[in-house]
Amino acid sequence: MQRLFFLCAFLYCISTNTTAQDCNITFKGRIIDFHDKTPIYGASIFVLNLNRYTTSDIDGVFEINNLCKGRIIIEIKHLSCDTKQITIDINKNISEDIFLEHHLEELNEVILKASTKTEQSSVEQSIKKAVIEQFTDKSLGDALKTISGVSALSTGNSIVKPMIHGLHSSRLLIINNNVRMYDQEWGDEHAPNIDINASDRIDVIKGANTLKYGSDAIGGLILLRPKKYAIKDSLFGSTLTSFNSNGLGGNLNSEIIKTYKSGYYTKIQMNYKQFGDFEAPNYNLTNSGIKSLNGSVQFGYNSFEKGFDAYYSYVNNEFGILQSSHIGNVNDLVNAINSEQPRIIEDFSYTINAPKQSIVHHLAKIEAYKRYKGFGKLTVQYDFQINRRKEFDLRRGGLKNTPVIDLRLFTTSIQPNLQIDYFDDLKINTGLLFRYQQNDAISGTGTSPLIPDFDKFDAGIYAIGNYNLSETTEISAGFRYDFSDINARKEYNVTDWQETYNYDELFPEFENGDISGTDIPTNPRFTYHNISASLGLSKKFDNNMQLLANYGLASRVPNPSELFSDGLHHSAARIETGLLTIGKEIANKFVLSLEKNNNDFGFIISPYYKHINGFTQLIPIGITTTIRGAFPVWEYNQVAAQIFGIDIDVNKKISTNFSYSGSLSLLQGDNLTDDIPLIHMPAANFSNRVSYINANLNQLTIRLSQKTILQQNSYPDYNFFTYNATLQENVFVDISSTPPSYSLFGLHTSAVFKLFNKGSLKLEFNIENMFNVSYREHLNRLRYFTDDLGRNYNLKLKINY
Amino acid sequence: MKITNAIKTTRLLALLFISVLTFTACSDDDDDHGYDSEEELITTVRYTLTNGNNIVTLTFSDPDGEGGNDGTYTVSGNLTTNLTYTGVIELLNETESPAEDITEEVKAEADEHEFFYNSNVSGLAITKTDTDGNGNPLGIETSLTTGSAGSGTLTVILKHEPKKPNNDTSADAGGSTDVEVVFNITVQ
Numbered sequence: 001m002q003r004l005f006f007l008c009a010f011l012y013c014i015s016t017n018t019t020a021q022d023c024n025i026t027f028k029g030r031i032i033d034f035h036d037k038t039p040i041y042g043a044s045i046f047v048l049n050l051n052r053y054t055t056s057d058i059d060g061v062f063e064i065n066n067l068c069k070g071r072i073i074i075e076i077k078h079l080s081c082d083t084k085q086i087t088i089d090i091n092k093n094i095s096e097d098i099f100l101e102h103h104l105e106e107l108n109e110v111i112l113k114a115s116t117k118t119e120q121s122s123v124e125q126s127i128k129k130a131v132i133e134q135f136t137d138k139s140l141g142d143a144l145k146t147i148s149g150v151s152a153l154s155t156g157n158s159i160v161k162p163m164i165h166g167l168h169s170s171r172l173l174i175i176n177n178n179v180r181m182y183d184q185e186w187g188d189e190h191a192p193n194i195d196i197n198a199s200d201r202i203d204v205i206k207g208a209n210t211l212k213y214g215s216d217a218i219g220g221l222i223l224l225r226p227k228k229y230a231i232k233d234s235l236f237g238s239t240l241t242s243f244n245s246n247g248l249g250g251n252l253n254s255e256i257i258k259t260y261k262s263g264y265y266t267k268i269q270m271n272y273k274q275f276g277d278f279e280a281p282n283y284n285l286t287n288s289g290i291k292s293l294n295g296s297v298q299f300g301y302n303s304f305e306k307g308f309d310a311y312y313s314y315v316n317n318e319f320g321i322l323q324s325s326h327i328g329n330v331n332d333l334v335n336a337i338n339s340e341q342p343r344i345i346e347d348f349s350y351t352i353n354a355p356k357q358s359i360v361h362h363l364a365k366i367e368a369y370k371r372y373k374g375f376g377k378l379t380v381q382y383d384f385q386i387n388r389r390k391e392f393d394l395r396r397g398g399l400k401n402t403p404v405i406d407l408r409l410f411t412t413s414i415q416p417n418l419q420i421d422y423f424d425d426l427k428i429n430t431g432l433l434f435r436y437q438q439n440d441a442i443s444g445t446g447t448s449p450l451i452p453d454f455d456k457f458d459a460g461i462y463a464i465g466n467y468n469l470s471e472t473t474e475i476s477a478g479f480r481y482d483f484s485d486i487n488a489r490k491e492y493n494v495t496d497w498q499e500t501y502n503y504d505e506l507f508p509e510f511e512n513g514d515i516s517g518t519d520i521p522t523n524p525r526f527t528y529h530n531i532s533a534s535l536g537l538s539k540k541f542d543n544n545m546q547l548l549a550n551y552g553l554a555s556r557v558p559n560p561s562e563l564f565s566d567g568l569h570h571s572a573a574r575i576e577t578g579l580l581t582i583g584k585e586i587a588n589k590f591v592l593s594l595e596k597n598n599n600d601f602g603f604i605i606s607p608y609y610k611h612i613n614g615f616t617q618l619i620p621i622g623i624t625t626t627i628r629g630a631f632p633v634w635e636y637n638q639v640a641a642q643i644f645g646i647d648i649d650v651n652k653k654i655s656t657n658f659s660y661s662g663s664l665s666l667l668q669g670d671n672l673t674d675d676i677p678l679i680h681m682p683a684a685n686f687s688n689r690v691s692y693i694n695a696n697l698n699q700l701t702i703r704l705s706q707k708t709i710l711q712q713n714s715y716p717d718y719n720f721f722t723y724n725a726t727l728q729e730n731v732f733v734d735i736s737s738t739p740p741s742y743s744l745f746g747l748h749t750s751a752v753f754k755l756f757n758k759g760s761l762k763l764e765f766n767i768e769n770m771f772n773v774s775y776r777e778h779l780n781r782l783r784y785f786t787d788d789l790g791r792n793y794n795l796k797l798k799i800n801y
Numbered sequence: 802m803k804i805t806n807a808i809k810t811t812r813l814l815a816l817l818f819i820s821v822l823t824f825t826a827c828s829d830d831d832d833d834h835g836y837d838s839e840e841e842l843i844t845t846v847r848y849t850l851t852n853g854n855n856i857v858t859l860t861f862s863d864p865d866g867e868g869g870n871d872g873t874y875t876v877s878g879n880l881t882t883n884l885t886y887t888g889v890i891e892l893l894n895e896t897e898s899p900a901e902d903i904t905e906e907v908k909a910e911a912d913e914h915e916f917f918y919n920s921n922v923s924g925l926a927i928t929k930t931d932t933d934g935n936g937n938p939l940g941i942e943t944s945l946t947t948g949s950a951g952s953g954t955l956t957v958i959l960k961h962e963p964k965k966p967n968n969d970t971s972a973d974a975g976g977s978t979d980v981e982v983v984f985n986i987t988v989q
Contacts, residue, residue, distance in 0.1 A: 328976075396910060396979075447841070625872065626863065627861065627863050628979060725981055
């Protein structure tokens with residue numbers, strides 16, 4: 001058909017030269033910018049089948065005369081615009097408006113420069129695909145620790161919770177493929193359920209510009225983003241496999257992507273990971289294995305004017321928790337602290353017994369967008385998540401295989417968003433959010449639930465503007481309002497309700513029925529109004545220098561564990577109690593960043609200060625005696641707090657092949673109410689890396705790295721004495737003192753080989769903890785029981801096809 | 802042709818997507834939104850010492866479990882000097898009616914449990930008279946011998962997953978503590 005047409009056109013062209021009849025038609029056009037409807041000057045217009053050129057004038061207007069009846073194909077080109085082809089049948093004089101799009105990156109594969117940012121005026125750092133692949137068999141928290149100012153609160157080595165500037169859990173927003181993750185990561189031992197292999201890039205936003213996603217990014221924001229694919233017919237994929245000597249395990253990750261010229265694309269990714277017991281330098285960490293099965297499917301349609309994206313991901317994690325960390329009472333904890341090694345050390349095994357966590361997370365979203373001429377882009381996203389968390393403890397008899405915690409959290413939201421790019425210098429991003437969340441404490445656990453049944457409703461509205469003051473200066477400002485309503489159902493112990501916490505006088509309206517036995521049914525209900533705001537400034541100087549200044553006002557409503565949690569934590573030998581009196585947390589954050597982006601010599605110097613009113617923390621307040629003996633009671637309380645520090649990153653090219661990079665993070669957290677340090681603040685740390693890269697020799701890379709974590713000397717002293725029934729004397733319980741400084745060295749080598757026409761093979765060999773150092777990290781909750789991981793040899797193989 | 806393919810693939814994926822959602826939305830649990838009773842709870846530890854008609858019971862009772870009111874200790878009387886008592890321990894969950902006998906559960910998993918007894922009253926000795934399936938001491942049944950007059954404490958500890966055999970101290974046995982109660986007693 002097409003061929004026939006060209007033939008016809010060709011013959012027609014020949015004939016037009018000889019006969020000039022009916023060839024006096026004029027096609028008049030105007031080239032207009034899609035966004036702001038301004039005329040585009042100097043666009044080239046090429047009539048393909050007639051081999052004729054013209055250009056648009058200052059008003060965007062062009063004219064092609066002496067056209068014959070028939071079909072013409074026109075190609076319109078303009079610098080920094082997407083080339084457009086249109087086909088028109090002409091039989092009389094016509095005039096037409098043609099819209100051109102100058103935002104190439106929206107359409108095509110995103111070509112990332114080293115300094116590309118999500119938001120120009122925001123203090124942020126990114127992890128690229130290459131680094132994500134280094135952590136293919138580890139967790140999100142491990143990968144993020146490569147960024148200065150990011151640390152992790154962990155339970156063993158598999159449950160790793162990222163921390164930005166010492167803040168974690170509900171103070172960090174984790175946005176997975178534009179969906180805010182809700183996976184019950186309230187407690188210290190709840191890590192985000194994310195398969196990092198599903199993302200192409202991870203951004204950590206320390207400063208402003210988080211308002212689109214929520215009001216409560218007191219710590220910051222973690223954005224996991226999938227890749228955008230080019231619009232062309234293509235089929236490609238990769239398979240990555242890794243093996244580790246420590247834990248005798250690894251993972252297998254495969255992805256395959258099909259894209260069509262029509263704009264459709266689809267991607268399927270699968271990941272399986274398994275490890276047995278890990279080992280510290282001197283002993284096995286019995287029951288520390290992992291089993292994890294993850295997958296994601298994505299498909300969509302991408303064109304300039306409209307498109308959609310559907311995404312579903314499944315994460316199934318089973319984490320063994322060090323068997324020795326299951327203890328009965330505070331005397332068991334004292335024994336663990338005083339003993340050099342874990343009380344249970346068995347031979348290596350892949351078996352995962354109790355205590356363990358088993359978590360399944362489903363996430364699905366569908367997003368559709370449409371652009372309007374001379375206005376902007378409207379996006380609507382619907383998403384939902386189901387998180388099912390089961391925690392198993394050592395139990396007696398028939399309850400052995402019954403979880404002690406069994407919670408199901410369902411979250412669904414709808415978010416319309418409007419990006420207005422009509423104005424040259426001003427971009428506006430505004431939107432709404434409606435979210436419903438339901439927690440279901442599944443019955444049959446034989447325990448009273450840690451978190452009760454609740455329904456939560458959120459609604460939010462935000463607007464963010466980015467304004468270019470000049471070529472080099474940009475400012476941004478944002479505002480957000482949120483409404484939250486939480487409605488829970490929980491049975492309280494009558495004595496606790498009436499006497500211990502005085503709730504019968506504070507919240508008589510919550511009482512919801514008659515006392516039965518020792519319990520009283522209640523229906524706690526809270527509503528909150530939240531205001532948050534942000535201000536950002538970025539100024540570019542010569543020599544690739546840039547200065548960023550961010551201010552943020554963030555407010556966070558108490559999470560369900562802070563309000564309702566009530567129960568015994570075996571791995572910590574403590575009773576944790578939430579309080580209905582906990583209120584909002586309001587933070588003022590200031591972040592500065594002076595950056596020089598250059599391959600030869602670059603740096604980022606970023607000081608920050610946060611003041612938090614009503615900072616909610618979990619601290620020990622006393623001892624209670626139960627039938628199991630004594631337990632410290634940890635209660636949530638609120639204080640005024642400040643956190644300040646500085647993150648420094650440096651990179652320097654030494655020679656053609658050698659380069660150096662290093663980073664340093666200093667942080668101090670103060671409890672201003674009690675004039676003592678804050679609990680669980682990351683210690684000062686620094687790292688150095690020297691790399692040799694030879695692009696001509698199979699991209700051979702050899703990197704030597706070192707990371708030192710200094711002892712945290714600034715910690716609150718919550719030590720206490722307890723009566724030891726066996727020794728029949730009071731013993732000292734040192735839960736606060738921190739372990740000494742440690743340094744870890746690592747080696748990374750990799751090379752890429754061409755396999756066949758389009759395929760390549762990447763081989764990687766790494767050594768972690770090269771000198772097999774025994775160490776304990778004070779942000780690892782199992783530090784009372786065991787040393788951290790010993791040396792690991794790691795081999796990775798990646799095939800691109 | 803390609804577009805038809807794309808549409809087909811799209812339909813297929815849409816079907817997959819919807820079926821996955823339907824599958825996950827259907828819950829596999831019958832949740833009655835009720836409140837679970839504490840099934841593992843031990844509210845009462847009773848140590849009964851018998852010599853003929855001379856019966857002394859040491860009871861620790863915490864009927865509302867962890868939290869709420871603290872538990873209470875009751876000792877029915879004083880022990881007599883230079884006498885041997887037969888001791889039996891009883892663990893109950895009295896939030897259920899009739900009270901659940903947890904001792905039976907411990908007995909059923911005798912190889913994973915062991916009781917330990919300590920006292921700082923001079924001359925007072927307690928020996929375990931029963932064993933688990935492997936011939937190691939269990940401690941539900943004991944023999945208590947008093948010496949001269951005195952007063953002090955008697956501690957009862959139940960360990961879950963202790964090292965067995967051990968040197969008869971709870972410290973050596975390790976494991977996790979399920980019960981630890983301390984009675985004040987007098988021998989006269």
